[in-house]
Amino acid sequence: MSEQVVRVENLRKEFPGHRGAATVAAVDGVGFELASGEALAIVGESGSGKTTVARMLMGLERPTSGTIEVCGRERSGRPSTAERRRRAREVQLVFQDPFLSLDRAQRIGSAIETAIRLQFPVGRDELRRRTSELLEQVGLLPRHAELFPRQLSGGQRQRVAIARALAAEPSVLVLDEAVAALDVSIQAQILNLLSDIRESREIAYLFISHDLAVVNQLCERTIVMRRGKVVEAGATRHLLTAPAEDYTRRLIDAVPRPGWVPTRSRDLAGA
């Protein structure tokens, strides 16, 4: 059996209400496990708590209660600088908009080199070798290393963001709406790329999306969140064809797209 790389138990995050309003439980009793090499999706409508789960996993937000274990170590307390670096090597994040996360003034090659150097003390030649290997792995050419983010297309920029995340050789990649801003055909290319990467290295994905059709192309398992809670979980294919919850059904019907005919959603819409 594959090793569990993420174990989340009874996770809760409360935010203070705005101007004296009641506390908001953005995440409420969420639990899941993620094995090495597995792709798990978290889906839910806007505001259901998906990003807050991801931010807690990344250490960007502190849980109110519950436990997060990554690579066998519990993530609690305030980490030292060395510990923070080690955690970054375990989990990396790719956002929806790479333009915001990439430095506009830094060439692509240099951005990837910086990410490698942050984690590994490698010499000049090794740094070059790893950088071109990463560019090649995400389907970019050596000449792209010399370009700035604005000189690339949206899909190419997302490839750079993925290469930069892979530079740390993480065990887990969290993809937060990572293909949501791309055209459908480019989305498909990036999803194929993520599949290829998963075949070539030991990596697990936590794929956050509001779009069950997209999730179905990459993730074998899905958890469905609503108002901070997990309302349904299981094999993605099963959730798509036989959802137990009306809420999941509505999520399926909410994303019509050309060429995608959910097996039974038309029948279910009237149910």
Ligand SMILES: Nc1ncnc2c1ncn2[C@@H]1O[C@H](COP(=O)(O)OP(=O)(O)OP(=O)(O)O)[C@@H](O)[C@H]1O
């Ligand atoms: N820093 C914060 N302070 C107060 N409330 C917050 C904060 N971050 C998130 N929330 C609230 O927590 C809830 C869940 O938000 P979250 O961003 O996790 O949802 P989401 O499912 O990722 O939504 P989206 O798909 O729109 O990004 C929302 O009600 C949101 O307003």
